[in-house]
Amino acid sequence: xxxLLSLTVNGLxxxxxxxxxxxxxxxxxxLMDVLNxxxxxxxxxGAYSGVWVYDLTGNFFVAIIxxxxxxxxxxxxxxxxxxxxxxGNHVQQILITLGFMIVLSEMLKVVxxxxxxxxxxxxxxxGSFMVGDxxxxxxxxxxxxxxxxxxxxTFYILRKTKIGLIVRAGVMDKEMVQSLGINIRLVFxxxxxxxxxxxxxxxxxxxxxSGVIYAEMGMEFAILAFIVVVIGGMGSFTGSLFAAILVGLxxxxxxxxxxxxxxxxxxxxxxxxxxxxxxxxxxxxx
Amino acid sequence: MRPLKWxxxxxxxxxxxxxxxxxxxxxxxxxxxxxxxQIFIFGIxxxxxxxxxxxxxxxxxxxxxxxxxxxxxxxxxxxRNEPTMGYLLxxxxxxxxxxxxxxxLAGLLTLRLxxxxxxxxxxxxxxxxLVLAEKWRGVTGGNDGFTMQIPEFFKDRxxxxxxxxxxxxxxxxxxxxxxxxxTGRVVMAIRENEQRVESIGFxxxxxxxxxxxxxxxVASIAGVLYILSLRFVDTSVFxxxxxxxxxxxxxxxxxxxLVGPLIGAGLIEVAHHYLSELASxxxxxxxxxxxxxxxxILAVIFFPRGIVGSLQYMxxxxxxxxxxxxxxKDLAS
Numbered sequence: 049x050x051x052l053l054s055l056t057v058n059g060l061x062x063x064x065x066x067x068x069x070x071x072x073x074x075x076x077x078x079l080m081d082v083l084n085x086x087x088x089x090x091x092x093x094g095a096y097s098g099v100w101v102y103d104l105t106g107n108f109f110v111a112i113i114x115x116x117x118x119x120x121x122x123x124x125x126x127x128x129x130x131x132x133x134x135x136g137n138h139v140q141q142i143l144i145t146l147g148f149m150i151v152l153s154e155m156l157k158v159v160x161x162x163x164x165x166x167x168x169x170x171x172x173x174x175g176s177f178m179v180g181d182x183x184x185x186x187x188x189x190x191x192x193x194x195x196x197x198x199x200x201x202t203f204y205i206l207r208k209t210k211i212g213l214i215v216r217a218g219v220m221d222k223e224m225v226q227s228l229g230i231n232i233r234l235v236f237x238x239x240x241x242x243x244x245x246x247x248x249x250x251x252x253x254x255x256x257x258s259g260v261i262y263a264e265m266g267m268e269f270a271i272l273a274f275i276v277v278v279i280g281g282m283g284s285f286t287g288s289l290f291a292a293i294l295v296g297l298x299x300x301x302x303x304x305x306x307x308x309x310x311x312x313x314x315x316x317x318x319x320x321x322x323x324x325x326x327x328x329x330x331x332x333x334x
Numbered sequence: 335m336r337p338l339k340w341x342x343x344x345x346x347x348x349x350x351x352x353x354x355x356x357x358x359x360x361x362x363x364x365x366x367x368x369x370x371x372q373i374f375i376f377g378i379x380x381x382x383x384x385x386x387x388x389x390x391x392x393x394x395x396x397x398x399x400x401x402x403x404x405x406x407x408x409x410x411x412x413x414r415n416e417p418t419m420g421y422l423l424x425x426x427x428x429x430x431x432x433x434x435x436x437x438x439l440a441g442l443l444t445l446r447l448x449x450x451x452x453x454x455x456x457x458x459x460x461x462x463x464l465v466l467a468e469k470w471r472g473v474t475g476g477n478d479g480f481t482m483q484i485p486e487f488f489k490d491r492x493x494x495x496x497x498x499x500x501x502x503x504x505x506x507x508x509x510x511x512x513x514x515x516x517t518g519r520v521v522m523a524i525r526e527n528e529q530r531v532e533s534i535g536f537x538x539x540x541x542x543x544x545x546x547x548x549x550x551x552v553a554s555i556a557g558v559l560y561i562l563s564l565r566f567v568d569t570s571v572f573x574x575x576x577x578x579x580x581x582x583x584x585x586x587x588x589x590x591x592l593v594g595p596l597i598g599a600g601l602i603e604v605a606h607h608y609l610s611e612l613a614s615x616x617x618x619x620x621x622x623x624x625x626x627x628x629x630x631i632l633a634v635i636f637f638p639r640g641i642v643g644s645l646q647y648m649x650x651x652x653x654x655x656x657x658x659x660x661x662x663k664d665l666a667s
Contacts (some may be wrong), residue, residue, distance in 0.1 A: 133635050138450070
């Protein structure tokens with residue numbers, strides 16, 4: 049029972065990290081119809097810049113803010129330089145963002161050095177609670193909390209505020225919203241920046257969780273995020289949350305009972321979704 | 335089958351190819367012959383990629399896995415048995431069958447969906463194969479890989495050069511024949527307008543899956559030849575770099591031209607060769623992938639036709655101009 053509970057907490061924490069990465073991806077895809085293969089690169093940049101700021105200031109929350117700012121700036125740059133020339137052309141989007149992914153992860157090696165770096169959770173979140181016989185690691189609970197918070201806030205903004213209304217209307221009919229006097233290009237740029245910031249947030253939260261960061265982690269987690277996006281239904285925000293938790297739990301249990309197969313079980317989930325429900329578990333935007 | 339029509343371009347290709355066939359008899363430089371052999375191998379690989387990207391409009395981000403499947407099939411079978419021609423042939427057939435089955439499954443699963451799905455599934459599948467090759471140490475030797483003996487015949491670098499070149503020539507003309515066949519025309523029509531082809535009554539799924547399988551098989555043959563030239567295999571054959579190389583070669587050479595990827599392969603392999611030598615000059619050249627990435631991004635935005643594609647476009651524009659001006663003259667007289 050204790051084992052099951054701690055595996056579940058582990059799985060939830062991993063799932064929430066994947067969710068943060070997949071949320072940005074699905075937000076950008078669902079709202080702007082752009083599939084960003086460079087998303088993993090933004091994730092890795094978030095992790096590196098966050099760890100860098102943390103080493104500099106020693107304050108974990110400043111590090112998180114630093115990572116988010118990096119994500120916003122890189123998002124701005126990516127949208128302006130890479131995505132803007134290829135709006136509407138899917139094949140070109142896929143091709144160009146993969147190229148940018150390579151540039152991003154190689155740039156990491158140039159700026160921060162090619163070796164992997166160690167990362168530690170801050171002192172006040174190191175350690176664990178004991179509830180009865182169950183050990184709950186503080187940092188993992190924190191990740192679950194942040195993930196839930198991000199989901200709630202994004203969902204609220206998209207569904208209940210005027211900004212969300214504009215974004216959703218812009219997806220349906222770009223020209224109409226533009227003619228009502230709203231600069232839809234700016235709105236799309238902001239959406240892209242928020243998506244990138246979510247990826248960077250996931251990156252900086254991952255760093256103390258896994259203990260080390262390395263340049264290739266972007267691609268590794270991006271594959272997980274793609275699997276999640278396919279399972280959850282492309283463009284469905286709630287779907288991403290459920291699929292991420294599913295993948296996180298599957299991976300956590302698999303890693304304990306049969307560690308070599310943990311990537312295979314995710315592929316198996318994705319393949320069965322593609323066979324039986326190719327549109328994903330959840331459809332529609334939201 | 336349509337009767338084969340002799341085209342002027344066929345003659346030019348044959349002439350260029352026969353020039354390369356004669357090279358090892360006159361010029362026996364170890365480094366250059368090895369480089370040329372690599373160019374032929376990656377030419378085959380890039381050509382198989384062009385069949386997907388250029389002719390059908392399908393983006394694959396896991397093409398390295400077919401390359402790796404061919405490479406590992408041959409090296410494991412030869413290493414476990416004896417380095418004879420028979421086992422080489424067996425390994426090649428096993429590689430082709432596995433690559434065919436994997437590409438068939440990947441195609442069946444995702445090609446009825448939007449173009450993103452094939453790209454994502456192949457990326458994930460290639461990741462799976464990479465992990466498999468790392469973890470299944472008993473068979474693959476894990477990260478360290480292993481060296482193996484190859485049949486006596488291929489130990490001579492001239493023989494190897496000619497084998498790779500002949501494979502390239504044969505596969506080039508076969509693939510070209512395919513693209514010029516009625517089936518190939520349907521495939522190209524799918525690239526241009528999928529809905530229209532479907533409404534005429536063609537089963538798009540069948541054609542797309544067929545191209546996916548052919549492309550996977552050709553890529554696995556490139557993997558087999560790669561192993562013969564290196565006599566060593568490790569997990570790097572499954573790496574994303576290999577896929578990226580194929581992408582670069584195809585895009586820079588010219589998407590959908592078939593010759594373009596061969597020229598692209600030549601350029602990229604030569605660049606690899608000299609850039610890795612430059613690494614001792616300045617450390618930034620160790621990160622030459624950045625350079626390739628930037629060139630690639632610029633090519634996608636500003637040079638989408640590639641070298642051969644741009645030349646063909648210019649040629650077509652010039653002859654169109656000539657035609658219209660001669661027409662005007664006819665009218666005037």
